[in-house]
Amino acid sequence: MGITGLNHITLAVSDLARSVAFYTDVLGAVQRTASARSAYLELGPIWLCLEATDALTPRADxxxxxxxxxxxxxxxxxxxxxxxxxxxxxxxxxxxxxxxxxxxxxxxxxxxxxxxxxxxxxxxxxxxxxxxxx
The missing domain is CATH 3.10.180.10 (2,3-Dihydroxybiphenyl 1,2-Dioxygenase, domain 1)
Structure with a gap:
């Protein structure tokens, strides 16, 4: 059997509290977990993990x-x-x-x-x- 769907998406973020606020307040996500370094959010059927990092590398594409x-x-x-x-x-x-x-x-x-x-x-x-x- 092959892949059955999307499991989750993890995004590295520089300021966890700011990102949680954006995804919950602006996009309507529901926060499901909280820790010093990560948060799990629910956006409809999507499981989104925000993970704090000190080395964020933006993409140019x-x-x-x-x-x-x-x-x-x-x-x-x-x-x-x-x-x-x-x-x-x-x-x-x-x-x-x-x-x-x-x-x-x-x-x-x-x-x-x-x-x-x-x-x-x-x-x-x-x-x-x-x-x-x-």
């Missing part, structure tokens, strides 16, 4: 984590997040997206859509040069 929300919540969340986080990229993909940074510069995205909608988009737009495989 487009590597990021994309979160989903209900379509009816997208506008409200976009407005709320935009008021509390800097944006790092304009949306150029299928579906509505907001690209924002957490306090340590981790690149995040709020995205409407799923893999099925992305594949349908590429099927409908062969000029984009993406081959959808069976």
């Amino acid at each position: 487009d590597t990021h984590i994309a979160f989903s929300c209900a379509p009816a919540e997208f506008a409200r969340l976009t407005e709320h997040i935009s008021a509390h986080a800097p944006l790092w990229k304009e949306n150029r993909s299928e579906g509505a997206s907001l690209y924002f940074l957490d306090p340590d510069g981790h690149k995040l995205e709020l995205h409407l859509g799923d893999l099925a909608s992305r594949l349908a988009h590429y099927r409908d737009h062969p000029e984009k040069g993406v081959q959808v495989l069976p």
Whole structure:
């Protein structure tokens, strides 16, 4: 048997309390554990671990984590997040997206859509040069 899903995501953070506040207050995460060096948060089905570090290395590429929300919540969340986080990229993909940074510069995205909608988009737009495989 192969991989069955995403287990958890760990992000290194420079100020644990500040990051916990961002993820709980701005993104609505529920804090599940607390220690001097880490915190476990729950964001819908996602288990997110924030781990304090003294050696944070920001990435210069487009590597990021994309979160989903209900379509009816997208506008409200976009407005709320935009008021509390800097944006790092304009949306150029299928579906509505907001690209924002957490306090340590981790690149995040709020995205409407799923893999099925992305594949349908590429099927409908062969000029984009993406081959959808069976």
